[in-house]
Amino acid sequence: xxxxxxxxxxxxxxxxxxxxxxxxxxxxxxxxxxxxxxxxxxxxxxxxxxxxxxxxxxxxxxxxxxxxxxxxxxxxxxxxxxxxxxxxxxxxxxxxxxxxxxxxxxxxxxxxxxxxxxxxxxxxxxxxxxxxxxxxxxxxxxxxxxxxxxxxxxxxxxxxxxxxxxxxxxxxxxxxxxxxxxxxxxxxxxxxxxxxxxxxxxxxxxxxxxxxxxxxxxxxxxxxxxxxxxxxxxxxxxxxxxxxxxxxxxxxxxxxxxxxxxxxxxxxxxxxxxxxxxxxxxxxxxxxxxxxxxxxxxxxxxxxxxxxxxxxxxxxxxxxxxxxxxxxxxxxxxxxxxxxxxxxxxxxxxxxxxxxxxxxxx
Amino acid sequence: xxxxxxxxxxxxxxxxxxxxxxxxxxxxxxxxxxxxxxxxxxxxxxxxxxxxxxxxxxxxxxxxxxxxxxxxxxxxxxxxxxxxxxxxxxxxxxxxxxxxxxxxxxxxxxxxxxxxxxxxxxxxxxxxxxxxxxxxxxxxxxxxxxxxxxxxxxxxxxxxxxxxxxxxxxxxxxxxxxxxxxxxxxxxxxxxxxxxxxxxxxxxxxxxxxxxxxxxxxxxxxxxxxxxxxxxxxxxxxxxxxxxxxxxxxxxxxxxxxxxxxxxxxxxxxxxxxxxxxxxxxxxxxxxxxxxxxxxxxx
Amino acid sequence: xxxxxxxxxxxxxxxxxxxxxxxxxxxxxxxxxxxxxxxxxxxxxxxxxxxxxxxxxxxxxxxxxxxxxxxxxxxxxxxxxxxxxxxxxxxxxxxxxxxxxxxxxxxxxxxxxxxxxxxxxxxxxxxxxxxxxxxxxxxxxxxxxxxxxxxxxxxxxxxxxxxxxxxxxxxxxxxxxxxxxxxxxxxxxxxxxxxxxxxxxxxxxxxxxxxxxxxxxxxxxxxxxxxxxxxxxxxxxxxxxxxxxxxxxxxxxxxxxxxxxxxxxxxxxxxxxxxxxxxxxxxxxxxxxxxxxxxxxxxxxxxxxxxxxxxxx
Numbered sequence: 001x002x003x004x005x006x007x008x009x010x011x012x013x014x015x016x017x018x019x020x021x022x023x024x025x026x027x028x029x030x031x032x033x034x035x036x037x038x039x040x041x042x043x044x045x046x047x048x049x050x051x052x053x054x055x056x057x058x059x060x061x062x063x064x065x066x067x068x069x070x071x072x073x074x075x076x077x078x079x080x081x082x083x084x085x086x087x088x089x090x091x092x093x094x095x096x097x098x099x100x101x102x103x104x105x106x107x108x109x110x111x112x113x114x115x116x117x118x119x120x121x122x123x124x125x126x127x128x129x130x131x132x133x134x135x136x137x138x139x140x141x142x143x144x145x146x147x148x149x150x151x152x153x154x155x156x157x158x159x160x161x162x163x164x165x166x167x168x169x170x171x172x173x174x175x176x177x178x179x180x181x182x183x184x185x186x187x188x189x190x191x192x193x194x195x196x197x198x199x200x201x202x203x204x205x206x207x208x209x210x211x212x213x214x215x216x217x218x219x220x221x222x223x224x225x226x227x228x229x230x231x232x233x234x235x236x237x238x239x240x241x242x243x244x245x246x247x248x249x250x251x252x253x254x255x256x257x258x259x260x261x262x263x264x265x266x267x268x269x270x271x272x273x274x275x276x277x278x279x280x281x282x283x284x285x286x287x288x289x290x291x292x293x294x295x296x297x298x299x300x301x302x303x304x305x306x307x308x309x310x311x312x313x314x315x316x317x318x319x320x321x322x323x324x325x326x327x328x329x330x331x332x333x334x335x336x337x338x339x340x341x342x343x344x345x346x347x348x349x350x351x352x353x354x355x356x357x358x359x360x361x362x
Numbered sequence: 363x364x365x366x367x368x369x370x371x372x373x374x375x376x377x378x379x380x381x382x383x384x385x386x387x388x389x390x391x392x393x394x395x396x397x398x399x400x401x402x403x404x405x406x407x408x409x410x411x412x413x414x415x416x417x418x419x420x421x422x423x424x425x426x427x428x429x430x431x432x433x434x435x436x437x438x439x440x441x442x443x444x445x446x447x448x449x450x451x452x453x454x455x456x457x458x459x460x461x462x463x464x465x466x467x468x469x470x471x472x473x474x475x476x477x478x479x480x481x482x483x484x485x486x487x488x489x490x491x492x493x494x495x496x497x498x499x500x501x502x503x504x505x506x507x508x509x510x511x512x513x514x515x516x517x518x519x520x521x522x523x524x525x526x527x528x529x530x531x532x533x534x535x536x537x538x539x540x541x542x543x544x545x546x547x548x549x550x551x552x553x554x555x556x557x558x559x560x561x562x563x564x565x566x567x568x569x570x571x572x573x574x575x576x577x578x579x580x581x582x583x584x585x586x587x588x589x590x591x592x593x594x595x596x597x598x599x600x601x602x603x604x605x606x607x608x609x610x611x612x613x614x615x616x617x618x619x620x621x622x623x624x625x626x627x628x629x630x631x632x633x634x635x636x637x638x639x640x641x642x643x644x645x646x647x648x649x650x651x652x653x654x655x656x657x658x659x660x661x
Numbered sequence: 662x663x664x665x666x667x668x669x670x671x672x673x674x675x676x677x678x679x680x681x682x683x684x685x686x687x688x689x690x691x692x693x694x695x696x697x698x699x700x701x702x703x704x705x706x707x708x709x710x711x712x713x714x715x716x717x718x719x720x721x722x723x724x725x726x727x728x729x730x731x732x733x734x735x736x737x738x739x740x741x742x743x744x745x746x747x748x749x750x751x752x753x754x755x756x757x758x759x760x761x762x763x764x765x766x767x768x769x770x771x772x773x774x775x776x777x778x779x780x781x782x783x784x785x786x787x788x789x790x791x792x793x794x795x796x797x798x799x800x801x802x803x804x805x806x807x808x809x810x811x812x813x814x815x816x817x818x819x820x821x822x823x824x825x826x827x828x829x830x831x832x833x834x835x836x837x838x839x840x841x842x843x844x845x846x847x848x849x850x851x852x853x854x855x856x857x858x859x860x861x862x863x864x865x866x867x868x869x870x871x872x873x874x875x876x877x878x879x880x881x882x883x884x885x886x887x888x889x890x891x892x893x894x895x896x897x898x899x900x901x902x903x904x905x906x907x908x909x910x911x912x913x914x915x916x917x918x919x920x921x922x923x924x925x926x927x928x929x930x931x932x933x934x935x936x937x938x939x940x941x942x943x944x945x946x947x948x949x950x951x952x953x954x955x956x957x958x959x960x961x962x963x964x965x966x967x968x969x970x971x972x973x974x
Contacts, residue, residue, distance in 0.1 A: 084557075087561050089560060116561055116563035121561050123554040128555065129553075129558050130558075131555045133576040142562060142564070142572065143563070147563060179384065189558075195562075196562060499675070506676050506951045506954055507913070507947075507950075508912075508913035510910065510914040510916070514935075515687060515947045520687075591802055595802075595804045598804060599804065603916070603917065618807060618810065626818055629814030632814060633814055636807030640802060640804060651798070
């Protein structure tokens, strides 16, 4: 089917087709509200669902057009689940995703197929994410092909994209994944993600598996492509340095919850949540004076099947008090900086936390 | 690019090679070409097939014409170089003609089971959920029978004959093929490239066609070829029990059963049809091993 | 672990129910019913119908099935059409005879298979490996009923060393003469498990030897006996699973070998039942053999889970 036709039919009649909507940018490109996903754990006598892993729990955030939002956190904090939820590769239990104000997957909203036109993803494992039986150009052309482009036309687009990611089409188009290096394969994956001309690209640990030098090349490529194709990135990584380098804003997750979000430079310079602070102080620093001698975070994160009551970080938090056990802190904007938000009782004057009053001074 | 250095040796050749890219199947073929044993085995099987299909060209005797005067002649009898059977029929002719039914009953069930079991297994593996449970639980019931027991039970109850033999063996081989197909498909389904294909908005059938099938058919096929050897032994075994092909048809298992009565008179002749079953089954086994290695499949 | 075992046991119930349904369906799918088979065609229709009534063959199929299943549950397998004896008596006697063959064959096949496979792997690439691997592939390619015939031809017909047929005793073998009857069928039966097990053990051991932890063991200066212990421990679960399956095949598949040697086992009983159209014996034999196979599989699963915690899903 024609892509253009699709635009018109899926757009809400009153609002008109997507391309004409929203010139004022009044709505964020992507708005996520109360996103929740609990995975059942098999077990027990009859394989009943005995427990749920709370992979992502009531997560809300927005992604503005043209920005790069970094998502960081320890492994198992729900970063990758969030990525897959955004892509609708797994269905959320609760919550909504809205693209330019249009909710995804509801009647009158944006269809999943249309969402996939607008949002694409690059996976961590560059080898597993390419079909070993297809030449790489076919992998890139697959998206446009299933969206109705003719085979020749789709392959031509694949060649253009190969060029764009710095791989000579004549040399690489007919190769198979196993004939490429990791960095080359990840370039192919980037090209594949761009093939549908999406507005948003989710990069899920996309450079984590690469050598440092190759990683730098791919990061530079991503930066170039962002400008060239007017892209918005959601960049997921456990590597704090890389996230700082590439992100405009950064979101910190802990055990399926957002604990802090804000402009990257300010979060890195002056972290407000105890977890963010611990995470950042664990970062290797080039400056000897800033090195910490003491392990800032001890132990493993608690079991996500039975997260701690109240604030999930309290079991490892140096500031934990009785109130943290009772109530889960909400993610609230900082009084001192409206662009930032933190989920910590210390920053809520009425919370009952003994440090709450002095929080502003920190 | 990162590996530009490796292209340096012979730029023209390297460029040409790189541009073409080597598909999986081409690499399989190249590995197979190096494997002398497998090639030899395939040649033997090809020869056997030709001799069996064009049996009249390789013998002058009618496989069904017996004679009371020429019963149970030993190997090396003039005119009957492999001797004669218990009613005086030429053994060489009967071996050739017998191969027709033996090969048919050995290969057809696996082929049919591959079609049915492969379809159900891939479907169950790809669909997951309830459909998967339904198919796999039914498979478990069939799996409760050792395959030979199931085949014997079916032919024993439905009666002897070529059709029932093929039916019984097909049913016995469906469960293992479903299991393999299901597990291979489930594995592939969870790989990132299938997720990526879903993320590009492709429909399930399209993903199946372009991404799943090309990755699961190889392993399933290799597994099916490994079953042919067993199937040949079982098909002949059913005839041996009198549950398969019925007399006077020539079939290796049946011949073995008939000749067994003459074992005290000429033990060598009595054992001959078994040699054919053995050679054929071993060739299929070796071919399957060779294919598995060339396709680098783990099962 | 107990939960796993219990779950596995409970899961066998629907499987066995399915097995019984399948067998029942098969028997009733067969052309004609039992009375047609037993009663000569010249018998008047009224008599045949009254027989049907007596055996409840005129009832709805599901009624017949439930009644049959109910009798199976309490161990009532009915009476043989042919001999008039209780099926249970005939069947369990025959099963005992089959076990007399299958147990030594399993032990012989498994031990030889493990030894050949492990030796082949440890001498990977040498002529020993090639010899043992060839033995294994011949073992799995041989039609074992034919091997039985060949062995009879050699050892009974030509050399006149061993008896060609029959069991020659009842219960357990007690004298050398009895054992002589066992030799040929046991050797014949052990071939397939030997080949299958040795191929698996070879592949497993090779894979484990290529893994890093074996190198670590060597690096730690552990003696190769320890290495052997660790390899075997890691190769055991899958070998065990295969052995369970193979033992089941020995019981179910002994029918061919039992026919060759005229052995009065369960396979022989089944074969007789098929040709006599003795439906009660036939259906009971199939159901019981399948049930034994299911039980063996459960035992294997539990044992496997004991050895390898990853199996306890």
